[in-house]
Amino acid sequence: AQKVTQAQTEISVVEKEDVTLDCVYETRDTTYYLFWYKQPPSGELVFLIRRNSFDEQNEISGRYSWNFQKSTSSFNFTITASQVVDSAVYFCALSDVGNTPLVFGKGTRLSVIA
Amino acid sequence: DADVTQTPRNRITKTGKRIMLECSQTKGHDRMYWYRQDPGLGLRLIYYSFDVKDINKGEISDGYSVSRQAQAKFSLSLESAIPNQTALYFCATSDSSGENTGELFFGEGSRLTVL
Numbered sequence: 001a002q003k004v005t006q007a008q009t010e011i012s013v014v015e016k017e018d019v020t021l022d023c024v025y026e027t028r029d030t031t032y033y034l035f036w037y038k039q040p041p042s043g044e045l046v047f048l049i050r051r052n053s054f055d056e057q058n059e060i061s062g063r064y065s066w067n068f069q070k071s072t073s074s075f076n077f078t079i080t081a082s083q084v085v086d087s088a089v090y091f092c093a094l095s096d097v098g099n100t101p102l103v104f105g106k107g108t109r110l111s112v113i114a
Numbered sequence: 115d116a117d118v119t120q121t122p123r124n125r126i127t128k129t130g131k132r133i134m135l136e137c138s139q140t141k142g143h144d145r146m147y148w149y150r151q152d153p154g155l156g157l158r159l160i161y162y163s164f165d166v167k168d169i170n171k172g173e174i175s176d177g178y179s180v181s182r183q184a185q186a187k188f189s190l191s192l193e194s195a196i197p198n199q200t201a202l203y204f205c206a207t208s209d210s211s212g213e214n215t216g217e218l219f220f221g222e223g224s225r226l227t228v229l
Contacts, residue, residue, distance in 0.1 A: 006156075009154070033216045035216075035217070035218075037218075043202070043222070043223055044220065044222055044223070045204065045218075045220040045223075047217060047218075047219075050214075050216060050217055091156060091157065093157075093218075095216050097215070097216065101147055101159050101162050101172065102159075102216070102218055103159075104149075104156045104157040104158075105156055106154060106155055106156035107154075107156050
């Protein structure tokens with residue numbers, strides 16, 4: 001069975017600090033997708049990234065970066081120089097290569113304090 | 115207009131009432147899903163459908179039923195609502211092929227309160 005663990009329930013940082021959100025996954029599949037979604041206080045779910053298990057390259061998008069390590073089954077998300085607008089709940093999710101529904105972690109609530 | 119539309123957005127009802135949450139999409143996706151969000155529990159899958167003739171139970175299907183009326187429509191019913199079904203419900207769609215395979219596109223959510 002697939003499982004996603006986000007051990008950090010809540011994180012609070014001061015603006016401009018860097019913060020890393022952890023995601024550990026379990027799957028028996030050899031090919032799979034990993035995702036991160038953001039849920040701001042307004043409640044909608046915003047797609048951030050999809051990573052194919054074949055591609056272990058780290059990815060950077062502006063202040064966001066993702067570190068995918070198959071050896072530790074982790075797909076961690078780092079926000080550099082955090083801003084108040086980054087305050088949200090962040091979900092990590094897993095599916096096999098598009099053939100099963102996404103399984104979500106319980107989410108990490110990030111609060112960035114000005 | 116949103117690509118994935120949920121109605122109603124908010125609903126307060128009483129125990130024992132029948133409730134239907136509706137979802138329609140204009141993305142042309144073949145797959146549709148209903149998830150439930152509770153604080154601290156993340157998003158849990160209720161039902162999903164990979165095409166019009168396909169219905170599958172998810173992790174927490176007890177007390178719920180669904181209907182896929184057309185490729186673009188997927189409704190969730192609570193036959194007899196109970197207070198612990200108070201939650202935020204999300205409909206989502208995905209494409210079985212193409213560059214966005216696997217990615218879920220979510221509606222804005224339907225907040226249901228059962229008194």
